Amino acid sequence: MKGILALLLGLSLSGAASATLFNLHANLAPPNQNGSDPTRIVDPQGLVPSSSIGSFDAVLDTDNNVLTNIVMTVDGMTQTDLRGFGPNGTPFHIHLPNAGPGTFGFNVIDLVFGAPAGAFSFTPTGFTFQRDSLSILEADQGTIAGLGLHPGDASIVAALLSGDAFVLVHSTKNIFTNVNHPPQFPDGFPFAELRGDIAHDVPLPPSLLLLMTGLLGLLRLSR
Numbered sequence: 001m002k003g004i005l006a007l008l009l010g011l012s013l014s015g016a017a018s019a020t021l022f023n024l025h026a027n028l029a030p031p032n033q034n035g036s037d038p039t040r041i042v043d044p045q046g047l048v049p050s051s052s053i054g055s056f057d058a059v060l061d062t063d064n065n066v067l068t069n070i071v072m073t074v075d076g077m078t079q080t081d082l083r084g085f086g087p088n089g090t091p092f093h094i095h096l097p098n099a100g101p102g103t104f105g106f107n108v109i110d111l112v113f114g115a116p117a118g119a120f121s122f123t124p125t126g127f128t129f130q131r132d133s134l135s136i137l138e139a140d141q142g143t144i145a146g147l148g149l150h151p152g153d154a155s156i157v158a159a160l161l162s163g164d165a166f167v168l169v170h171s172t173k174n175i176f177t178n179v180n181h182p183p184q185f186p187d188g189f190p191f192a193e194l195r196g197d198i199a200h201d202v203p204l205p206p207s208l209l210l211l212m213t214g215l216l217g218l219l220r221l222s223r
Contacts (some may be wrong), residue, residue, distance in 0.1 A: 020062040024160065026167045026196030028054035028074065031104075033178040035095075035168065035192040040102030049175050050193050052076030054126075056167045060200070062157050067134045070111065074194065075126040077171060082127075083191050085170040087143040088113045092129075092169040094160070094198070096151060101164045104190055107151050109134075109160075111167075113142045136160070161200055169194035 030050040032043035054074035058067045072092070082091035090112035098105035111134065112119075121128045135141075136157075138150040151159055159165050169192065176188030 022060040022062070022161060022200045022202055024056070024058045024060055024067070024198050024200050026056040026198045028052075028056060028072075028167060028169065028194040028196040031168075031192050031195035033176060034180060035104030035178075035190040035195065037102040037166070037195065037197060045178055045180065048193055050076065050171075050173070052193055054169070054194055054196070056196055056198070060157070060160055065135060065137050065153065065157070067109075067111075067136060068132060070129070070131045070134060072111070072129040072167070073126070074128075074169065077126060077169065077193060078124070079120070079122045079127065081171050081173055081193070083170040083172045085191060086110070087147055087149065088141075092167060092194075095166055095168050096159050097164050097166070104168075104192070106149055107159075108144060108149050109136050109156070110141055110144060113144075114140075160198065163197065163199060166195055166197045168192045 030048040032038050032047055033045035034043050038047055056072045058070040060067055088110050090110050092111055094109040096105045096107040097103045115131050119129055119131050137153050138145045141150055144150050171191055171193035176191055179187050181189045
């Protein structure tokens with residue numbers, strides 16, 4: 001009995017390796033003034049002076065090219081602190097480090113574009129943003145499409161799973177001193193108060209979790 005159960009369990013776990021759902025997570029903290037990751041890059045302009053913190057979670061469905069179960073929670077930024085920024089005039093995005101890991105990059109996925117009414121829930125000290133799903137295809141990303149800011153449908157999933165993509169929250173606060181930026185942008189660009197590199201793991205599909213629960217029950221009965 002134990003040998004059969006071990007075989008079935010092994011098969012179920014091997015099926016998880018081919019899962020097309022990935023849990024994404026990022027812890028949000030102040031970046032360098034130039035929007036880069038202070039744990040990887042030293043910026044002579046220093047860190048953004050903020051005590052704000054937050055977290056980002058979502059599930060990446062690579063079969064359907066969507067993010068689902070998106071939740072961002074931030075403490076230390078109120079509604080008026082959020083800066084409408086970028087092609088769609090929205091306050092936070094997933095960026096890709098175009099110049100290498102830890103750097104700020106222009107390529108983006110807009111987390112807020114097309115969000116339903118009620119996606120934001122504000123408190124006196126912060127906010128929560130939730131939406132059920134978001135297409136990551138270029139055609140569904142508003143004015144980002146056609147501006148060269150989307151890396152293409154064929155490469156976006158790999159970028160999100162690279163460990164180098166990051167969430168950036170843009171702020172209206174007067175705390176930005178960056179002067180080393182492309183000449184077409186104003187001082188303070190990219191006005192990023194929070195940044196978090198995106199990590200991922202592979203969740204077990206519900207059918208496999210149910211199978212494993214049943215296997216454990218059978219194992220107890222066999223004792």
